[in-house]
Amino acid sequence: xxxxxxxxxxxxxxxxxxxxxxxxxxxxxxxxxxxxxxxxxxxxxxxxxxxxxxxxxxxxxxxxxxxxxxxxxxxxxxxxxxxxxxxxxxxxxxxxxxxxxxxxxxxxxxxxxxxx
Amino acid sequence: xxxxxxxxxxxxxxxxxxxxxxxxxxxxxxxxxxxxxxxxxxxxxxxxxxxxxxxxxxxxxxxxxxxxxxxxxxxxxxxxxxxxxxxxxxxxxxxxxxxxxxxxxxxxxxxx
Numbered sequence: 138x139x140x141x142x143x144x145x146x147x148x149x150x151x152x153x154x155x156x157x158x159x160x161x162x163x164x165x166x167x168x169x170x171x172x173x174x175x176x177x178x179x180x181x182x183x184x185x186x187x188x189x190x191x192x193x194x195x196x197x198x199x200x201x202x203x204x205x206x207x208x209x210x211x212x213x214x215x216x217x218x219x220x221x222x223x224x225x226x227x228x229x230x231x232x233x234x235x236x237x238x239x240x241x242x243x244x245x246x247x248x249x250x251x252x253x
Numbered sequence: 254x255x256x257x258x259x260x261x262x263x264x265x266x267x268x269x270x271x272x273x274x275x276x277x278x279x280x281x282x283x284x285x286x287x288x289x290x291x292x293x294x295x296x297x298x299x300x301x302x303x304x305x306x307x308x309x310x311x312x313x314x315x316x317x318x319x320x321x322x323x324x325x326x327x328x329x330x331x332x333x334x335x336x337x338x339x340x341x342x343x344x345x346x347x348x349x350x351x352x353x354x355x356x357x358x359x360x361x362x363x364x365x
Contacts, residue, residue, distance in 0.1 A: 141296075170352070180297060180340075180355040193352060228296045230353075241287075242353060244296030 139163045141245035143229050149251045150219055158214045158248045160229030169212045170230040170242060171204065173197070180228070186212065219252045226250075257341045262360040271328045273359050275341030278322050286317060286324045289340045291358070297340065301326070328361075336363045 142161045150156050162169050171183040184194040186204055203215045212231075216223055226249050230242040258276040265271045277286070285304055289297040301308055303315040303324070314327040328335055338358040 172353075179357055180291070180353075182352040182354065185352055195352075226294070230296070241299050241302065244298065247294070247296050249294075 141229055141231055141243050143227075143245040143248050145248060146246065147249045147251075149253065152221055152252055153218050156216050156219055156250060158216075158227050158229075158250070160212045160214070160245055161210050162212055162229065162231030163233070163243055164210070165233060166231035166243070167234040168192075168232045168242075169204075169206070170232075171214045172228045172230065172244075173225040174228065174247075175222075175225045183214070183227075216250075219250075221252050224250055224252045257343055257356055259339075259341050259356070259359045261357065262362070264362050264364065265331055266364050267332055268330050271331050271335070271361060271363075273326045273328075273339055273341075273361070274323055275326070276323045277341070277343045280321050280343055281345065283345045284321075284343045285345075286315065286321075287342045287344070288313070288315065288326045289342065289353075289355075291338045291340065292336075297353075297355070300339075331361075331363045333363050333365065335361065337361060 141163055144159045148156055169186040172180050173183055174180045182195050184198045184204055185192045201217045205213050226247045228247045229245040232242045285302055287302040288300045290300050291297045301310055301313050301315045303317050305317050305321060308315045316325040338360050340355050340358040342353055
């Protein structure tokens with residue numbers, strides 16, 4: 138069964154450093170998402186991406202965050218200057234075009250980011 | 254987006270049937286009901302989706318009464334590996350609804 142993959146699985150960084158989290162969505166999917174989950178809290182939506190542009194973003198997704206689909210397979214989340222409160226599990230998700238309900242998103246295993 | 258209410262936690266034993274009920278009093282006509290499962294340190298996983306009556310797949314059944322103001326996820330004969338957080342989500346099926354809004358979910362603990 139095809140699946141969403143994410144790298145790295147864990148990342149430790151110093152406050153103020155830039156990090157790039159990488160995702161390879163399922164190959165025929167057209168909608169891409171990033172979510173995050175702070176330890177012990179809810180899964181929170183960050184951003185959705187379709188047709189090479191952001192379709193929606195949350196209040197969390199400020200100027201320090203950016204997303205990119207640099208080629209036909211990767212989807213990245215960049216945090217320009219990390220803060221302690223960016224420590225969380227970051228999940229990438231994708232969904233196929235034919236899923237018109239928008240609910241059936243497939244999630245990757247996550248990247249655990251720790252900012253020191 | 255319709256607000257959902259579900260129990261914070263539930264306990265069960267191996268082999269039992271588990272029913273998790275979700276209330277969504279403000280569900281709109283175009284809204285579908287979807288359940289996700291999340292194991293510790295993993296991403297949420299789609300379980301089942303329905304609009305009305307009953308839906309069944311290899312993992313679970315979803316019961317939706319006629320007024321659609323609630324829904325019940327039924328897990329038959331749970332095992333220890335069903336210990337997870339279960340999320341009920343309600344959303345519009347038409348275009349424009351992209352993001353998933355997760356609540357706190359129901360933390361199910363299955364005991365030997």
